Amino acid sequence: DAGVIQSPRHEVTEMGQEVTLRCKPISGHDYLFWYRQTMMRGLELLIYFNNNVPIDDSGMPEDRFSAKMPNASFSTLKIQPSEPRDSAVYFCASSLDLAGGTDTQYFGPGTRLTVL
């Protein structure tokens, strides 16, 4: 398996532009997570899905952020309009649904977003 795939790996955009980040989870995984890594806040969960359904989006910073998972093999995280403070590395992760909460999350390579 190729692991979790994210695209693009790097994105540089100007303030006000729409940004779409993409993720392909590991085939067969039931859960998909979107994280953001910043120097100030470390690794923080934005939203996660179970069987394509959003379960908890309480970590989404504000209405400018939205995420979708139209099918089991694809998810997007959209920022519209983007702002300089959105600059960060965005990670996608996926996991199986194992009993007892022991499922390991497998992380993608991340998308480094820079908003000028």
Added chain:
Amino acid sequence: ILNVEQSPQSLHVQEGDSTNFTCSFPSSNFYALHWYRWETAKSPEALFVMTLNGDEKKKGRISATLNTKEGYSYLYIKGSQPEDSATYLCALSGSARQLTFGSGTQLTVLP
């Protein structure tokens, strides 16, 4: 809400030294404790998952223990090598599946 604290924040050791760092949690109300290894410019990589008090896991020179009664987990690295340099993250998973991460311990192994 799950709270996770890691110490020290950063650590420098000489090649060949053994080292350990701590993940502490005030409450044992979680399903599993995870350790991840995160190299610069790469993505976090899972090391261990532990659930029971007294659990011990080992992978090569790296091992981990879990003490839920006293609220801590230790990660040990025996004979540190420069390639062990990374940030080591501890995370707790609850019933809702999301991971709550600590801020990590940044390890630098000097040749």
